[in-house]
Amino acid sequence: MQTPALPAPRPPRASLQRIFITGLLTLLPIWLTWVVVKFVFVLLSDASRPLIGPLLHNIAEMHAAWHWADQAWVQTALALLATLAVIMLSGLMARRVVGQRLLRWFEALVGRIPLASTIYGSARKLLDILQTQPDGTQRVVLIDFPHNEMKSVGFVTRILHEQGTGRELAAVYVPTTPNPTSGYLEVVPVEKLTPTDWTVDQAMSFIISGGAVAPDSIPFSVHAPRAAGDAIEGTA
16 A cells, blocks of 8 residues: 655744744734824824913923823823814814804915915815715726826826817826825826726725725726717816
8 A cells, every 4th residue: 555645844944934924914004004093193192282282291391190190192192182173173164154264264364365366276176075975976097108008096186288289188187006195296187087886985995905806807908089078078
Protein backbone atom coordinates (compact mmCIF):
# COMPACT_ATOMS: atom_id res chain seq x y z
CA MET A 1 0.00 0.00 0.00
CA GLN A 2 1.52 3.30 -1.13
CA THR A 3 1.77 6.22 1.26
CA PRO A 4 0.07 9.37 -0.14
CA ALA A 5 2.51 12.05 -1.11
CA LEU A 6 2.67 14.96 1.27
CA PRO A 7 2.14 18.46 -0.16
CA ALA A 8 5.31 20.41 -0.69
CA PRO A 9 5.87 22.99 2.06
CA ARG A 10 5.35 26.58 1.03
CA PRO A 11 8.42 28.78 0.93
CA PRO A 12 8.63 30.95 4.06
CA ARG A 13 9.00 34.09 1.94
CA ALA A 14 5.70 33.47 0.11
CA SER A 15 3.86 32.93 3.40
CA LEU A 16 5.28 36.12 4.91
CA GLN A 17 4.35 38.06 1.80
CA ARG A 18 0.77 36.80 1.92
CA ILE A 19 0.50 37.63 5.63
CA PHE A 20 1.87 41.11 4.98
CA ILE A 21 -0.60 41.76 2.15
CA THR A 22 -3.50 40.47 4.27
CA GLY A 23 -2.53 42.74 7.14
CA LEU A 24 -2.11 45.71 4.82
CA LEU A 25 -5.53 45.20 3.25
CA THR A 26 -7.04 44.85 6.73
CA LEU A 27 -5.53 48.07 8.07
CA LEU A 28 -5.96 50.19 4.92
CA PRO A 29 -9.71 50.91 5.41
CA ILE A 30 -9.06 51.73 9.07
CA TRP A 31 -6.24 54.10 8.10
CA LEU A 32 -8.37 55.75 5.40
CA THR A 33 -11.22 56.28 7.87
CA TRP A 34 -8.79 57.74 10.40
CA VAL A 35 -7.32 60.15 7.84
CA VAL A 36 -10.76 61.48 6.85
CA VAL A 37 -12.05 61.67 10.45
CA LYS A 38 -8.82 63.32 11.64
CA PHE A 39 -9.03 65.88 8.84
CA VAL A 40 -12.61 66.77 9.79
CA PHE A 41 -11.90 66.89 13.54
CA VAL A 42 -8.78 69.03 13.12
CA LEU A 43 -10.65 71.35 10.79
CA LEU A 44 -13.51 71.73 13.25
CA SER A 45 -11.31 72.18 16.32
CA ASP A 46 -9.03 74.71 14.63
CA ALA A 47 -12.05 76.87 13.82
CA SER A 48 -12.71 77.61 17.51
CA ARG A 49 -9.19 77.22 18.92
CA PRO A 50 -8.27 80.96 18.62
CA LEU A 51 -11.16 81.76 21.00
CA ILE A 52 -11.15 78.72 23.28
CA GLY A 53 -7.36 78.56 23.75
CA PRO A 54 -6.80 82.01 25.31
CA LEU A 55 -9.98 81.66 27.39
CA LEU A 56 -8.86 78.38 28.97
CA HIS A 57 -5.34 79.72 29.47
CA ASN A 58 -6.67 82.71 31.42
CA ILE A 59 -8.89 80.44 33.53
CA ALA A 60 -5.92 78.18 34.36
CA GLU A 61 -3.82 81.17 35.44
CA MET A 62 -6.60 82.65 37.60
CA HIS A 63 -7.53 79.41 39.37
CA ALA A 64 -4.78 76.94 40.33
CA ALA A 65 -7.30 74.10 40.61
CA TRP A 66 -8.10 74.55 36.92
CA HIS A 67 -4.52 74.07 35.72
CA TRP A 68 -5.63 71.10 33.60
CA ALA A 69 -7.69 73.48 31.43
CA ASP A 70 -4.47 74.71 29.82
CA GLN A 71 -3.57 71.29 28.42
CA ALA A 72 -3.61 70.84 24.65
CA TRP A 73 -6.07 67.93 24.57
CA VAL A 74 -8.59 69.87 26.69
CA GLN A 75 -8.39 72.88 24.38
CA THR A 76 -8.79 70.64 21.32
CA ALA A 77 -11.80 68.83 22.78
CA LEU A 78 -13.58 72.00 23.88
CA ALA A 79 -12.78 73.75 20.60
CA LEU A 80 -14.29 70.80 18.72
CA LEU A 81 -17.41 70.86 20.90
CA ALA A 82 -17.73 74.63 20.47
CA THR A 83 -17.53 74.34 16.68
CA LEU A 84 -20.08 71.52 16.62
CA ALA A 85 -22.38 73.61 18.82
CA VAL A 86 -22.08 76.55 16.42
CA ILE A 87 -22.85 74.27 13.45
CA MET A 88 -25.92 72.78 15.17
CA LEU A 89 -27.10 76.24 16.24
CA SER A 90 -26.66 77.51 12.68
CA GLY A 91 -28.69 74.60 11.36
CA LEU A 92 -31.49 75.29 13.82
CA MET A 93 -31.45 79.01 13.09
CA ALA A 94 -31.52 78.39 9.33
CA ARG A 95 -34.86 76.62 9.80
CA ARG A 96 -36.36 79.64 11.55
CA VAL A 97 -37.49 82.91 10.03
CA VAL A 98 -35.10 84.89 12.21
CA GLY A 99 -32.18 82.72 11.10
CA GLN A 100 -33.09 83.12 7.44
CA ARG A 101 -33.19 86.90 7.85
CA LEU A 102 -29.77 86.87 9.53
CA LEU A 103 -28.40 84.70 6.72
CA ARG A 104 -29.72 87.09 4.07
CA TRP A 105 -28.22 90.02 6.00
CA PHE A 106 -24.85 88.24 6.18
CA GLU A 107 -24.93 87.40 2.47
CA ALA A 108 -25.72 91.04 1.66
CA LEU A 109 -22.81 92.12 3.85
CA VAL A 110 -20.41 89.67 2.21
CA GLY A 111 -21.67 90.76 -1.21
CA ARG A 112 -20.19 94.22 -0.62
CA ILE A 113 -16.68 92.80 -0.16
CA PRO A 114 -15.16 92.24 -3.65
CA LEU A 115 -13.05 89.09 -3.12
CA ALA A 116 -15.19 87.59 -0.36
CA SER A 117 -18.36 87.93 -2.44
CA THR A 118 -16.80 85.97 -5.30
CA ILE A 119 -15.55 83.15 -3.07
CA TYR A 120 -18.73 82.90 -0.99
CA GLY A 121 -21.05 83.09 -3.97
CA SER A 122 -19.14 80.41 -5.90
CA ALA A 123 -18.96 78.06 -2.91
CA ARG A 124 -22.65 78.59 -2.16
CA LYS A 125 -23.68 77.75 -5.72
CA LEU A 126 -21.49 74.63 -5.81
CA LEU A 127 -22.94 73.29 -2.56
CA ASP A 128 -26.48 74.05 -3.70
CA ILE A 129 -25.87 72.17 -6.94
CA LEU A 130 -24.45 69.12 -5.18
CA GLN A 131 -27.22 69.05 -2.58
CA THR A 132 -30.15 69.39 -4.97
CA GLN A 133 -31.24 67.05 -7.74
CA PRO A 134 -33.66 68.72 -10.18
CA ASP A 135 -36.17 66.45 -11.91
CA GLY A 136 -34.83 64.93 -15.11
CA THR A 137 -31.28 66.10 -14.42
CA GLN A 138 -28.27 63.81 -14.02
CA ARG A 139 -25.26 65.55 -12.56
CA VAL A 140 -22.89 62.58 -12.15
CA VAL A 141 -20.91 61.86 -15.32
CA LEU A 142 -17.62 60.32 -16.43
CA ILE A 143 -15.08 62.31 -18.38
CA ASP A 144 -11.81 61.42 -20.12
CA PHE A 145 -9.33 62.55 -17.49
CA PRO A 146 -6.35 62.74 -17.28
CA HIS A 147 -6.35 61.25 -20.82
CA ASN A 148 -8.78 59.47 -23.14
CA GLU A 149 -7.90 55.98 -21.87
CA MET A 150 -8.87 56.85 -18.30
CA LYS A 151 -12.06 58.27 -16.80
CA SER A 152 -12.87 60.26 -13.69
CA VAL A 153 -16.14 60.81 -11.88
CA GLY A 154 -17.35 64.40 -12.11
CA PHE A 155 -20.33 66.59 -11.31
CA VAL A 156 -21.86 68.80 -13.98
CA THR A 157 -22.25 72.26 -12.48
CA ARG A 158 -23.25 74.27 -15.55
CA ILE A 159 -23.76 74.18 -19.32
CA LEU A 160 -21.88 76.75 -21.40
CA HIS A 161 -21.80 77.53 -25.14
CA GLU A 162 -18.71 77.93 -27.27
CA GLN A 163 -18.33 81.32 -28.90
CA GLY A 164 -18.93 81.26 -32.64
CA THR A 165 -20.11 77.66 -32.95
CA GLY A 166 -22.63 77.54 -30.12
CA ARG A 167 -21.47 74.03 -29.20
CA GLU A 168 -22.57 72.92 -25.75
CA LEU A 169 -19.82 72.66 -23.15
CA ALA A 170 -20.18 71.32 -19.63
CA ALA A 171 -18.39 72.68 -16.58
CA VAL A 172 -17.47 69.54 -14.64
CA TYR A 173 -16.09 69.48 -11.11
CA VAL A 174 -13.80 66.46 -10.58
CA PRO A 175 -13.20 65.76 -6.84
CA THR A 176 -10.06 64.05 -5.55
CA THR A 177 -9.81 60.96 -3.32
CA PRO A 178 -10.28 60.71 -0.36
CA ASN A 179 -10.95 64.42 0.18
CA PRO A 180 -13.69 65.53 -2.23
CA THR A 181 -13.46 69.16 -1.12
CA SER A 182 -10.43 69.59 -3.38
CA GLY A 183 -10.43 68.80 -7.08
CA TYR A 184 -10.28 70.07 -10.64
CA LEU A 185 -12.57 72.07 -12.86
CA GLU A 186 -12.77 70.78 -16.43
CA VAL A 187 -14.64 72.24 -19.40
CA VAL A 188 -15.77 69.29 -21.52
CA PRO A 189 -17.86 69.11 -24.72
CA VAL A 190 -21.25 67.61 -23.92
CA GLU A 191 -20.81 64.87 -26.53
CA LYS A 192 -17.67 63.71 -24.69
CA LEU A 193 -19.54 63.09 -21.43
CA THR A 194 -20.44 59.58 -20.38
CA PRO A 195 -23.72 59.83 -18.42
CA THR A 196 -24.36 57.60 -15.42
CA ASP A 197 -27.40 56.73 -13.34
CA TRP A 198 -25.52 57.32 -10.10
CA THR A 199 -26.81 59.64 -7.43
CA VAL A 200 -24.59 62.28 -5.84
CA ASP A 201 -24.40 60.16 -2.66
CA GLN A 202 -23.26 57.10 -4.63
CA ALA A 203 -20.61 59.14 -6.40
CA MET A 204 -19.36 60.62 -3.13
CA SER A 205 -19.13 57.15 -1.55
CA PHE A 206 -17.20 55.94 -4.59
CA ILE A 207 -14.74 58.85 -4.38
CA ILE A 208 -14.18 58.83 -0.61
CA SER A 209 -13.72 55.04 -0.47
CA GLY A 210 -11.23 55.05 -3.34
CA GLY A 211 -13.59 52.99 -5.51
CA ALA A 212 -14.26 50.30 -2.89
CA VAL A 213 -17.92 51.31 -2.51
CA ALA A 214 -19.53 51.39 -5.93
CA PRO A 215 -22.33 49.89 -8.03
CA ASP A 216 -21.53 46.63 -9.83
CA SER A 217 -21.49 48.19 -13.30
CA ILE A 218 -20.34 51.45 -14.82
CA PRO A 219 -20.80 52.80 -18.40
CA PHE A 220 -17.08 53.20 -19.02
CA SER A 221 -16.87 53.07 -22.83
CA VAL A 222 -20.43 53.99 -23.75
CA HIS A 223 -20.88 57.47 -25.19
CA ALA A 224 -24.42 58.63 -25.83
CA PRO A 225 -24.06 62.15 -27.27
CA ARG A 226 -27.74 62.96 -27.54
CA ALA A 227 -28.64 61.20 -24.30
CA ALA A 228 -25.87 63.08 -22.52
CA GLY A 229 -27.20 66.38 -23.77
CA ASP A 230 -30.72 65.47 -22.75
CA ALA A 231 -29.60 64.12 -19.38
CA ILE A 232 -27.90 67.30 -18.27
CA GLU A 233 -30.26 69.72 -19.90
CA GLY A 234 -31.45 72.33 -17.48
CA THR A 235 -28.32 72.47 -15.32
CA ALA A 236 -27.43 75.87 -16.69
